Amino acid sequence: EIVTEIIAKLSDGPLQGKRILVTSGPTHEPIDPVRYIANRSSGAQGAAMARALRDLGAEVVFITGPASVCPPEGVTVVAVETAEQMSEAVDSALPADAGVFAAAVSDWRVVNASDQKLKKSKDGLPVMEFAENPDILKRVSHLEKGRPDLVVGFAAETNDVIEYATAKRLRKGCDWIVANDVSPATGIMGGSENAVVLIGENGAEEWPRMGKDQVAQQLAQRIAQALTS
Amino acid sequence: EIVTEIIAKLSDGPLQGKRILVTSGPTHEPIDPVRYIANRSSGAQGAAMARALRDLGAEVVFITGPASVCPPEGVTVVAVETAEQMSEAVDSALPADAGVFAAAVSDWRVVNASDQKLKKSKDGLPVMEFAENPDILKRVSHLEKGRPDLVVGFAAETNDVIEYATAKRLRKGCDWIVANDVSPATGIMGGSENAVVLIGENGAEEWPRMGKDQVAQQLAQRIAQALTS
Numbered sequence: 471e472i473v474t475e476i477i478a479k480l481s482d483g484p485l486q487g488k489r490i491l492v493t494s495g496p497t498h499e500p501i502d503p504v505r506y507i508a509n510r511s512s513g514a515q516g517a518a519m520a521r522a523l524r525d526l527g528a529e530v531v532f533i534t535g536p537a538s539v540c541p542p543e544g545v546t547v548v549a550v551e552t553a554e555q556m557s558e559a560v561d562s563a564l565p566a567d568a569g570v571f572a573a574a575v576s577d578w579r580v581v582n583a584s585d586q587k588l589k590k591s592k593d594g595l596p597v598m599e600f601a602e603n604p605d606i607l608k609r610v611s612h613l614e615k616g617r618p619d620l621v622v623g624f625a626a627e628t629n630d631v632i633e634y635a636t637a638k639r640l641r642k643g644c645d646w647i648v649a650n651d652v653s654p655a656t657g658i659m660g661g662s663e664n665a666v667v668l669i670g671e672n673g674a675e676e677w678p679r680m681g682k683d684q685v686a687q688q689l690a691q692r693i694a695q696a697l698t699s
Numbered sequence: 700e701i702v703t704e705i706i707a708k709l710s711d712g713p714l715q716g717k718r719i720l721v722t723s724g725p726t727h728e729p730i731d732p733v734r735y736i737a738n739r740s741s742g743a744q745g746a747a748m749a750r751a752l753r754d755l756g757a758e759v760v761f762i763t764g765p766a767s768v769c770p771p772e773g774v775t776v777v778a779v780e781t782a783e784q785m786s787e788a789v790d791s792a793l794p795a796d797a798g799v800f801a802a803a804v805s806d807w808r809v810v811n812a813s814d815q816k817l818k819k820s821k822d823g824l825p826v827m828e829f830a831e832n833p834d835i836l837k838r839v840s841h842l843e844k845g846r847p848d849l850v851v852g853f854a855a856e857t858n859d860v861i862e863y864a865t866a867k868r869l870r871k872g873c874d875w876i877v878a879n880d881v882s883p884a885t886g887i888m889g890g891s892e893n894a895v896v897l898i899g900e901n902g903a904e905e906w907p908r909m910g911k912d913q914v915a916q917q918l919a920q921r922i923a924q925a926l927t928s
Contacts, residue, residue: 508737586857595829602823628815
């Protein structure tokens with residue numbers, strides 16, 4: 471690991487001098503002091519992205535929710551829990567040459583989250599009210615001032631992957647969407663491999679199933695091409 | 700660890716020949732294939748209980764939700780995810796001389812959990828319907844046939860600990876409640892210490908704040924006394 475770092479720092483990688491923001495992991499949205507809503511993101515793809523970008527010489531700011539994999543060495547780590555905290559951390563980390571938004575951010579939070587442990591209502595069941603979380607990818611994609619040259623979003627879908635992810639790219643205004651099929655049958659969510667479709671302005675490019683490290687290395691190469699061409 | 704095990708097996712511990720069921724960890728209740736409701740239980744207290752009971756010679760069946768600490772060696776591990784799975788695993792593990800229900804089981808599950816990733820409703824917010832989960836502690840406490848001689852429940856409270864826990868003991872029908880204050884100010888939830896109140900038929904006994912391993916060892920001693928007196 472240390473050797474990799476030294477090589478990255480000594481080598482004249484194609485991303486030398488570029489500052490890249492990577493978000494990673496799940497967010498946890500509190501219900502009360504003991505309960506929360508989570509998602510199955512392990513943070514493995516985001517951590518691999520940060521590592522691959524670092525290896526090409528980039529200065530990486532790694533903003534991570536409570537992931538089950540450790541952040542790579544040699545990047546600036548900002549640890550957060552909720553979507554709102556992640557959004558603020560992204561603001562603080564800008565400007566950047568590229569933003570890679572690999573975190574699985576909860577779309578909403580519990581608006582009646584309680585400081586005390588939730589007691590059951592009369593029928594024994596909780597009543598949860600939700601509010602939309604900040605849409606980090608959309609907001610950064612639409613920044614008039616200080617938008618990164620390249621904004622990359624991720625999409626985890628369980629069905630109609632290309633259709634949903636293509637629509638997501640247009641809706642969010644990002645440059646690329648890295649889409650993957652996380653339907654339970656694939657065993658991908660929480661696993662070590664990804665079957666990725668890269669969606670850009672020229673359409674969808676289906677990549678063969680490969681390790682998350684390989685996906686990250688290929689994406690990092692593409693990012694380097696995009697930022698230096 | 701191996702030495703501890705050998706000593707436990709060779710020694711004539713007071714729980715030799717006793718079969719004890721321990722539940723531990725959080726449960727995860729799925730919302731859809733990628734999202735779930737969780738709680739902050741690390742499983743540390745349950746794992747420490749299993750280890751302490753094993754060290755006194757008990758045959759331990761350890762039924763654990765997705766905990767962040769590893770199960771101890773030398774116990775039979777049954778890994779589950781949801782409250783319903785934990786309930787079934789408890790049924791399969793009975794009969795036992797004692798049941799120690801340290802798991803932080805979700806009181807309810809999402810009844811409209813979806814096989815596909817939840818899409819937003821018109822207003823962008825999810826609609827979750829809840830159903831009550833099986834009440835494992837109450838059911839085992841009220842078993843007419845095959846009730847363990849000693850049933851121990853746990854209560855994590857953020858306020859009015861003794862009052863809530865005393866009421867819980869009566870409501871559930873268990874013999875003891877091990878109550879602890881998990882209000883955020885204590886830093887106990889997810890930490891390494893516990894400030895425990897042991898509630899039995901003779902009232903509440905406040906223990907000093909101590910490590911979870913020490914809590915477990917003292918409880919295991921008390922369980923041994925109760926089962927062998």
